[in-house]
Amino acid sequence: MHNVGIVVESLDEAISFFTELGLTLEGRATIEGEWAGRVTGLGSQQVEIAMMVTPDGHSRLELSRFLTPPTVADHRNAPVNALGYLRVMFTVENIDELVARLCKRGAELVGELVQYEDSYQLCYIRGPEGILIGLAEQLDNK
Template sequence: MKLEKMDHVGIVIEDLEEVKHFFKTLGLELIGEQNVNGEWINNIYGVDAVEATIAMMKIHNGETAIELIKFHNQVETSNETKYFPKNIGASHFAFAIQNIEQVVENLKSTSSNIIGEIIQYEDLYKLCYIKGPEGIFVELAEKL
């Protein structure tokens, strides 16, 4: 057995339009969106009567996608912390970018916030963390 590549990362979200806007502003493109329901999705998630909208986004010419999953019949949840989480498990996405200052400026049109500040790590990178909508944490890394 050989792993070939990472295909996508899934994120369960509540406000699909807001999250799509955030990732579009970051530079990803929408490659598909559809409403799903039925036995196959019920079986894969191990629940009954799932209705969802799934939107796939990726970097232009990239291979790995982000799958945004909006359940239409889920209980509301909240992620109120504005700071970086210390929870065990997945914590953030990292994107290699150019012109970190401009990207951060562009993201001001979304509901995201920069955490801390843009820092320079040795002579290697400029880095920062962004808290996007719905508690999605993103690391931006500009190679120097």
């Protein structure tokens, strides 16, 4: 997999949030023209994108803000059991501290922070613009 894409209204806010989560901004650009519209099927388009890279350097998250054509649907507040895109999950360290930091930046815990057997602590949060993010901390099996 090369990347996962998420469409946002505020690219700066999304970059800031995912930077707090530990991702690094790899680059930012405007994609436009007839060639881009041939890929997406949207015709002529102008899209601001930011490519974020995970700390291990293996995965990317592409954040997009459509200037033209305008967005046509909004799925940001869909519940966890909605059809289609659900969430992106990140492996993290010190999940309690990270959730507290993200909540100070406006994120909201969806349910509860729970422990799955002796393996993981898990939770879902809603980040900027209601984007659903999963967090998982692997527990030491001592």
